[in-house]
Amino acid sequence: MELRKTVAVITGGGTGIGRATALALARAGAQGVVLNYSRSTREAEDTVTELAELGCAAVAEQADVADDTQVGALAQRVLDRFGRVDVLVNNAGTTHPVPHQDLAGLTDEVWHRLLDVNLLGPFHCARAFASALAEAGGAVVNIASIAGYRAGGSSIAYGVSKAALLQLTRNLASALAPDVRVNAVAPGTVATRWQTDLHGEAAFTERARAERESVPLRRTAGPEHVAEAVLGVLGMDLVTGEAIIVDGGKHVVY
Numbered sequence: 001m002e003l004r005k006t007v008a009v010i011t012g013g014g015t016g017i018g019r020a021t022a023l024a025l026a027r028a029g030a031q032g033v034v035l036n037y038s039r040s041t042r043e044a045e046d047t048v049t050e051l052a053e054l055g056c057a058a059v060a061e062q063a064d065v066a067d068d069t070q071v072g073a074l075a076q077r078v079l080d081r082f083g084r085v086d087v088l089v090n091n092a093g094t095t096h097p098v099p100h101q102d103l104a105g106l107t108d109e110v111w112h113r114l115l116d117v118n119l120l121g122p123f124h125c126a127r128a129f130a131s132a133l134a135e136a137g138g139a140v141v142n143i144a145s146i147a148g149y150r151a152g153g154s155s156i157a158y159g160v161s162k163a164a165l166l167q168l169t170r171n172l173a174s175a176l177a178p179d180v181r182v183n184a185v186a187p188g189t190v191a192t193r194w195q196t197d198l199h200g201e202a203a204f205t206e207r208a209r210a211e212r213e214s215v216p217l218r219r220t221a222g223p224e225h226v227a228e229a230v231l232g233v234l235g236m237d238l239v240t241g242e243a244i245i246v247d248g249g250k251h252v253v254y
């Protein structure tokens, strides 16, 4: 897929991995980038400014991906503005830390919110943009997690939501073929606010240092490493239904 002159929608695009992906797409010549956000207005607007400085037509659009009505309205605004969509990056995600042994603490409320945002959100967006993506011969990339492969991560519900997202990736790859490719990128630990929100700055610095000792590539990923994989898989024209793990080789040795 040629990324020059494409229009991309990135959910959760104002911060972290979404922001890094937006900047990488702009540097690759994307004509337009839509940064979806739910609460982080200032971050989304700051990223719009950065993208404009790269010559990319960028807009920030508020919508809670868990809400299908809001996603439908988002799709309409995007199509009114740009008239096409080539790339959808389903990056928006949320978590709520609950120790895995604390089954009582993992309430239905937590389950519903995590599944609504992390699983139904990508489905809502894929459904809303499916026709436009098909018309453009486009592609979807879902941001999953290594927590979708093993019994780790911030809660059981988070890991299950990401495992389901990997399956949704395969299902949509089949359902939207031959016009639209659908792949996933599954990061391990990535140095974004996600980690510092979960653990605090000092504890995350120590966790990352400890992790580097056991990870084969001996490095902690930045959001730009995940963006690199997103752009890589977007460029692979005969790959669909696949997931690329970006964790410095952690999953090979755990």
Ligand SMILES: NC(=O)c1ccc[n+]([C@@H]2O[C@H](COP(=O)([O-])OP(=O)(O)OC[C@H]3O[C@@H](n4cnc5c(N)ncnc54)[C@H](OP(=O)(O)O)[C@@H]3O)[C@@H](O)[C@H]2O)c1
Pocket (backbone or CB within 6 Å): 011, 012, 013, 014, 015, 016, 017, 018, 036, 037, 038, 039, 040, 041, 063, 064, 065, 066, 091, 092, 093, 094, 117, 143, 144, 145, 146, 186, 187, 188, 189, 190, 191, 192, 193, 194, 195, 223
């Ligand atoms: N950092 C890691 O270690 C790591 C590892 C594996 C996977 N991931 C995945 O990577 C993705 C991005 O995370 P990140 O590390 O870049 O952290 P982040 O900066 O906190 O990004 C999360 C993004 O999701 C958006 N978001 C959350 N709920 C939303 C909703 N209901 N509707 C629309 N947007 C919503 C947030 O925007 P608002 O603030 O506006 O809500 C934010 O921009 C997530 O899917 C996460 O599960 C991260």
